[in-house]
Amino acid sequence: SELREDGCKMSVILPVHNTECWLDECLKSVVEQDFEDTMELSVFNDASKDNSIHIIEKWKLKLEDVGIRVVIGGHDSPQPQGVGFAKNQAVMQSSGTYLCFLDSDDVMMPQRVRLQHEAAIQHPNSIIGCQVRREPLDSTERYTRWINNLKPGQLLTQVFTSHGPTVIMPTWFCSREWFCHVGKFDEGGKGVPEDLLFFYEHIRKGGGVFRVDQCLLQYRYHPQAATHSVLEGTIWNHRVRFLEDRALKHWASFTIWNAGKQGRKLYRSLSPANQKKVAAFCDVDENKIAKGFYTYQESKVSNNYCHFHYCHLEFMSCEK
Numbered sequence: 001s002e003l004r005e006d007g008c009k010m011s012v013i014l015p016v017h018n019t020e021c022w023l024d025e026c027l028k029s030v031v032e033q034d035f036e037d038t039m040e041l042s043v044f045n046d047a048s049k050d051n052s053i054h055i056i057e058k059w060k061l062k063l064e065d066v067g068i069r070v071v072i073g074g075h076d077s078p079q080p081q082g083v084g085f086a087k088n089q090a091v092m093q094s095s096g097t098y099l100c101f102l103d104s105d106d107v108m109m110p111q112r113v114r115l116q117h118e119a120a121i122q123h124p125n126s127i128i129g130c131q132v133r134r135e136p137l138d139s140t141e142r143y144t145r146w147i148n149n150l151k152p153g154q155l156l157t158q159v160f161t162s163h164g165p166t167v168i169m170p171t172w173f174c175s176r177e178w179f180c181h182v183g184k185f186d187e188g189g190k191g192v193p194e195d196l197l198f199f200y201e202h203i204r205k206g207g208g209v210f211r212v213d214q215c216l217l218q219y220r221y222h223p224q225a226a227t228h229s230v231l232e233g234t235i236w237n238h239r240v241r242f243l244e245d246r247a248l249k250h251w252a253s254f255t256i257w258n259a260g261k262q263g264r265k266l267y268r269s270l271s272p273a274n275q276k277k278v279a280a281f282c283d284v285d286e287n288k289i290a291k292g293f294y295t296y297q298e299s300k301v302s303n304n305y306c307h308f309h310y311c312h313l314e315f316m317s318c319e320k
Contacts, residue, residue, distance in 0.1 A: 008038035008069065010113055011096030011176075015086030016043055016074075019104040020050040022220065026104050027059040031066055035113040038067075042094035045074030046086040052104075071095075082189030091179065099179055101172040105220045107135075112216035116173035119212050126208035127174050127199070129167025130216035139221040148215075155209040159199075160243055163235050167209055169195035171217050181205065193230045193238065200242050240269045248274045259283035259294070267296065 012030055016023070030041055041063055045053050053074070060070040073093045075081070091099060098120055100113050112130065119128045131148040134140060147168055150158060155166045172195075182202045185194040248254065248270070256263045259281040267278060275296075283289055 010039040011094035012041045012100045013090045014043045016104045017046040022105040023055045029108040032110045033113045040069040042071045042090045044086045044090040046080040084185035084194035085187040088184045103170040107218040109216045123210045126210045129171040130212040132217045132219040135220045165199040253277045253279045259288040
């Protein structure tokens with residue numbers, strides 16, 4: 001976690017795998033940063049088979065002309081080692097006191113490094129994110145609104161309900177010291193949500209979450225993005241285990257809000273010990289609670305099936 005002798009203030013961490021069609025725009029955005037302290041770009045080429053490495057070499061000269069050191073690593077094995085491995089390698093070969101993560105298909109606004117660096121100084125044990133603009137503009141509109149509009153408190157509370165980190169990985173910024181304290185990204189490769197696992201470990205170790213409320217990144221959506229390789233079931237299982245570890249193990253009993261399919265799915269995903277803590281299912285939909293109880297056929301206690309009562313909660317509007 002110590003700054004190396006040849007180190008600088010800021011390292012932009014850039015894993016690359018077959019992104020030749022976006023790299024020029026991405027690397028141009030590094031050159032255009034208005035950060036005035038020392039900065040380097042650490043690129044790790046994860047077995048690209050296209051023209052990515054030649055584009056990187058071309059931009060190396062342009063970056064160094066404006067005083068940005070470029071460190072290039074990589075391998076040309078038949079298969080890529082995965083995003084987690086590439087990020088770890090890029091961090092290891094870098095030297096900056098702070099780390100600014102960038103995906104090679106995204107574009108930074110000129111003030112990104114400067115503003116997130118200022119926030120990181122104020123929040124040394126936090127992952128710093130930012131608001132984004134989605135490209136194309138009409139893609140994942142609901143998700144983009146969620147990314148940009150979470151309130152400060154929700155950045156931690158919605159960790160338990162979201163499918164991924166409450167500040168998205170391409171916007172991450174943190175100190176090297178804190179990154180090393182949390183540990184490396186999971187290197188399991190394709191299908192592993194390495195950003196979510198790192199985020200959970202960050203929370204477990206007492207880390208905070210902060211978002212700069214300015215649009216500092218153009219966040220590209222396309223079918224080849226690595227995030228599409230992670231199965232929904234994989235993310236669900238990690239979410240449930242995190243919920244059990246962080247909250248449920250400390251509770252004597254609890255009620256599941258949702259008497260429908262998702263609520264029953266959550267119950268079946270819990271460990272046997274936490275299943276026993278479920279007191280009821282709660283909902284506002286009369287159709288869902290019409291039976292009066294839910295029977296989970298695989299749960300047997302003293303040779304009897306477990307029954308859980310449905311609670312009907314009514315909301316009344318109050319006018320001043």
